[in-house]
Amino acid sequence: MMNRREFNLKLAACTGLGVGIATGLVPVSALASWPTAAFDTENVDDAVNALYGGADAVETDAITFKAPDIAENGRVVPVTINVGLNNIDSIALMVPENPAPLVATFEMSKQSNVSVGTRIKMGKTSPLVAVVKADGKVYTASSKEVKVTIGGCGG
Amino acid sequence: MAIKCKAKLKDGMVEVKALMKHAMETGLRKDSKTGEPIPAHHITEVVCMHNGSELFRCNMGPAISKNPYLAFSVSGPQAGDTLQISSVDNMGETDSGETVVK
Numbered sequence: 001m002m003n004r005r006e007f008n009l010k011l012a013a014c015t016g017l018g019v020g021i022a023t024g025l026v027p028v029s030a031l032a033s034w035p036t037a038a039f040d041t042e043n044v045d046d047a048v049n050a051l052y053g054g055a056d057a058v059e060t061d062a063i064t065f066k067a068p069d070i071a072e073n074g075r076v077v078p079v080t081i082n083v084g085l086n087n088i089d090s091i092a093l094m095v096p097e098n099p100a101p102l103v104a105t106f107e108m109s110k111q112s113n114v115s116v117g118t119r120i121k122m123g124k125t126s127p128l129v130a131v132v133k134a135d136g137k138v139y140t141a142s143s144k145e146v147k148v149t150i151g152g153c154g155g
Numbered sequence: 156m157a158i159k160c161k162a163k164l165k166d167g168m169v170e171v172k173a174l175m176k177h178a179m180e181t182g183l184r185k186d187s188k189t190g191e192p193i194p195a196h197h198i199t200e201v202v203c204m205h206n207g208s209e210l211f212r213c214n215m216g217p218a219i220s221k222n223p224y225l226a227f228s229v230s231g232p233q234a235g236d237t238l239q240i241s242s243v244d245n246m247g248e249t250d251s252g253e254t255v256v257k
Binding site: 119 | 168181183199200209210211212213214215216217218219220221223224225226227228229230231
């Protein structure tokens with residue numbers, strides 16, 4: 001005889017399973033590598049830890065940013081990062097003042113002198129931070145502040 | 156819908172530009188009439204394939220602007236090569252585009 005509590009537990013287990021199957025329909029590669037933990041963190045250090053497993057990041061001049069001094073609209077801020085390093089494996093772009101600082105990660109295999117550009121949302125005035133994994137080491141750099149007059153994170 | 160993309164060879168580096176159409180909802184916004192939160196709906200991954208292997212991958216968070224633009228320059232592909240770009244969002248919707256390196 002199944003009591004109500006047991007039934008609820010079983011129901012929860014079943015629906016959990018159901019979700020698992022539903023997400024299984026998405027291409028496997030899609031969900032396997034998306035770093036959920038890193039995107040969920042609320043500060044830069046935690047995001048770096050989640051991505052690169054606590055490696056000490058070395059400050060470098062080899063990473064440069066192209067971003068506006070003043071972003072009139074925080075919903076669309078054009079940003080370009082140039083990374084003048086060799087054997088680059090990944091680049092992570094972060095906005096420390098955003099609700100979730102990690103904006104995007106860019107992954108490649110052993111590339112040199114890569115540049116990536118995109119348009120991002122910024123909640124308020126903040127510098128940009130890039131963390132790069134190259135040659136097995138982790139490098140970081142931050143830009144000057146981008147002043148945001150109208151925030152772009154809902155509300 | 157398709158991903159608009161272009162690729163151009165310059166000094167040995169291929170400059171790829173891609174433009175996607177997506178609402179990129181963060182999950183933080185609220186419906187102005189009902190006050191209900193609008194669920195997050197954003198692209199999570201964009202992958203660029205070259206000759207059957209992965210050339211470049213972008214894991215996107217919700218902080219990428221609406222109708223994402225992605226540009227990158229990397230080395231590898233030659234003029235005349237085909238690049239396939241595909242995206243998938245957090246609800247499993249996919250999109251793709253193809254371009255020939257000029």
